[in-house]
Amino acid sequence: MIGEGSIELAGGQESIYQALLDPQLLRRAIPGCRDFEERGDSRYAAVMEAGVGPIKGTFKATVAVTDQQPPQSYALQVEGQGAPGSVFGRISISLAPSTAGQTRLHYVYDVSVSGKIAMVGQRMLDAAAKMVAAQFFKRLHEELAAR
Template sequence: MDMQGSRHLAVTQQQAWEALNDPEVLKICIPGCDKVEATGENQYAIGMAVKIGPVAARFNGKILLADVLPPNSYTLAFEGQGGAAGFGKGSAKVNLAPAVEGAGCELAYTAQAQVGGKIAQVGQRLVDGVAKSMAEDFFRRFDEEMQRRHPVEVAAEKALAGAEAALPSPRKMPIWVWIVFAVVVLLALLLLAR
């Protein structure tokens, strides 16, 4: 499965980088996640419960970050095991950049993943649907956590968006694709991101 997407974030590039590399933020934001622990430099262990159709299992996985260029980009390799439910593995390239218009920043990703075992048997459409739902849930939670941690920046971004919406020319809205497939597939199929 190959995926790509982008998302506008209301916080600065540095704030997004720090949050996406904070195990506590990730644990709060990843649906079903109960463990994100650093196991070494740019290495993490993750534990989460995932349900895809009739298949529900607890997955344990690991993530390794490479080509780390703070606060701009990294490559994420992940793998996870869910016993009889199956496995997931893959990689994702994540990029952060200042917003082209207004405040905040842009997050973009490309990812590839493979699943096997019972998860693969439930069908690609169902897996894709769960991945999309988990990604949307992740970013809703991420936005809420950023509002809690950085209320001034988020309020300023919302005010700017409101002012631009009042202008005669419509504001081009960023695509709400399912963010950081690493996080998504990691999530949807058991792992974490950035």
Template sequence: MELTETHTLPVTQERAWEALNDASILKACIPGCDSIEAEGENAYAVAMTAAVGPVKARFKGRMELTNIDAPRTYTIVFEGQGGAAGFSKGSATVHLEPGDDADSTKLSYTANAQVGGKLAQIGSRLVDGAARKIAAEFFKRFGAQLQGDQAPQDAAAEGNGDAPDAPEEQDVQQKGKKSWTAWISKS
């Protein structure tokens, strides 16, 4: 599976770089992430829950940052085990460059991943779709984190006007139905 996307972030390149290297921000932004803990220089232990089609599992794994050229680029190498659900491994190359104005940054990435076990058996369309949804939710949350408290208020104004308590509830209120992210987070 390969996934390539570009996003414009509402902060300077230096601030985007800092946020991409802040474990607490990443934990808040990765759907289903239970923990990210430093495991040496540029290495982290990660635990998360994910669902792909009918397969739902808690994954434990490791990610390492390589080819670091701050504040422009790095490569994330990752691997995870989900017990009977299978495994995943791969890498993502992330590039940051100044945006169209002084207070924005263009982030682009290319991720390659392999899955095995039950995950591989359910088919690449479901796996690719789930990966795209996780990435979309990550960037939605990441943008909100970078903007501070503005994003939840803006999202509430677009919805029914009541400020929701959690990002998962925002998804439910904005879309009018439960999203898969809310289902993962509350299980």
């Protein structure tokens, strides 16, 4: 699944870049995230419950932050596995100054889903990806606004 989107965030580019790498903030922003631990070397271990409608699955995931270009861009390499299948892919995030005090975040995801969830959940996957992305950035926006 490939998708992209943009969102306006309140705050300067530098501070937002830093905030985006804050495990506490990420834990709160990632939908269904139950655990988010830093494992050093820009790697994190997460447990998250993801789903759409009645379909839910718990995934154990590792997230690695790569290609860091502060304060412009970085990428997240995600690898998750759960009973319904596995998820792996890359999310590229870039920041650019926007109107006064605002920063524009652009994201591109290229995520592969494999196993049972891909086999039987085809109709829902595109929707699930869009929902998770939208929820994540909405919460991010709220978290940043609350700072």
